[in-house]
Amino acid sequence: MSHLPASADAIREKPDDGPRWLALASWLWDNGRDDEAAAVRAFWPALRDTVVEAGVSLDETLRQVAWHSKMLARRAREMGSRAARE
Numbered sequence: 048m049s050h051l052p053a054s055a056d057a058i059r060e061k062p063d064d065g066p067r068w069l070a071l072a073s074w075l076w077d078n079g080r081d082d083e084a085a086a087v088r089a090f091w092p093a094l095r096d097t098v099v100e101a102g103v104s105l106d107e108t109l110r111q112v113a114w115h116s117k118m119l120a121r122r123a124r125e126m127g128s129r130a131a132r133e
Contacts, residue, residue: 051109059105062098065091082120086112089123 054070061067068091075084087094094112097103112119 055105055109058098062095062105065095068095080113080116082116083109083112085123086116086119089126090119 052071052074054067054074057067058064058071068087072084072087072091075081075087090112094108097108098105
């Protein structure tokens with residue numbers, strides 16, 4: 048995903064850093080990729096584990112997020128709605 052910002056490089060350097068993932072989510076949102084942004088924002092811990100523990104590259108992980116973005120975003124928004132009601 049060569050069109051990603053420097054925050055992707057920052058994640059590669061330190062994938063355990065939550066603010067780096069949230070910066071990527073903000074960039075996605077600012078660039079009209081709302082579903083991907085919602086997915087990254089909600090599921091960054093699982094994405095981090097995919098990169099760190101499973102050894103999947105960040106590019107492949109984000110490619111999968113993009114591919115499944117509609118479903119992931121729907122789940123992320125459902126989680127947000129539930130949390131707001133509680």
